[in-house]
Amino acid sequence: MRAFNVIYLCSLLIAISCTSKQKEDKEVVAEKIATSNTTLPFKYWVWITAEPSKTDLMYIDEFKKYKNNGIDAVLINTEANAKILEKIAPLAVREGLEVHAWMFTMNRPNDAIALKHPEWYMVSRSGKSCFDNRPYVDYYQWLSPSHPQARQHIWDLVESLAKVKDVASVHLDYIRYPDIYLPIGLLPKYKLIQNEELPDFDFDYSQVAVDKFEQQYGKDIRQAEVPAIDIEWKQFRLNEIKSVVDGAYDIAHKHGKQLTAAVFPYPEMADHMVRQRWDKWNVDEVLPMIYYNFYNETVDWVGFATRQGVEDLKGKNTKLHTGIYLPPMSAKDVSIAIELAKNNGASGISFFDGNAITEEQFEAIKNSKK
Structure with missing residues (x-):
């Protein structure tokens, strides 16, 4: 019992x-x-560039102004110089701002290390290297994502920025190929007609990329009569950029930081214009540059492009923050753009750039948070 x-x-x-x-x-x-x-909370970001002439007090005043006018986060371009970022980041954090390390990625203008290696650079279908023959503008010096040493150089820069104590994310910009098609609003500036993929703007035909493609697909793309209709060649380049991003994601997360990226307006458009399919990436947050002014669109396009990107990201953990280009915008249009971003599923909005924000635009930003 x-x-x-x-x-x-x-x-x-x-x-x-x-x-x-x-x-x-x-x-x-x-x-x-x-x-x-x-x-x-809907997050407000601003892109800014570090300037050697600025004192700490000048930065503090700038950061106070952002914070007092509703900005939550600053993306700081230090040309991937971690030491400069280490000095500036704490000043922003003390004013209550998030800091994100903004870096030029595939496009590395005046990169002292890369310039020692001409073989690292992308080459156009017409045989011109970005090392010494740059498309569109002089600061277009694009590294090849297919070159292992160039890729490692980029990852080393990501790691150096990810190690900075006060950084919330490493922010990849120019994480793509050069523009095969410019935004339609910019074509007159360059006196161009781009009704097809022109040889001078079609990249990457560097030896290392051509060889890598041939190893994977068994054909020399330089022998193709019309490379533009070779879907495997297009996919190869999309995958090469994805590999760089995914590697950067692993590095950033290893150091407890996020990976964010500035991208073209929505994935299908980015795919077409710059070989960038960002809805396939391992990335925490994307800031699509919905610069409607560049595409001869009106402000309502902000809502369309935001919604398109949000829909393409369904099922992924990546958040989308709409990016807008302020200089030509009225304060009223800034208010409208913010509401369009909110109403179409964005998690925030970013403004390019901090130095260009007028008092009227600041007032519109601040009022939108009430």
């Missing part, structure tokens, strides 16, 4: 323990669901 009582007591304790554990598990699950359903 005593043995039966002991067995019964043990069974009762186990049952109570299991019930308690189930209750605890349910509470944990409920908490996780509640947390996941919590709406995060």
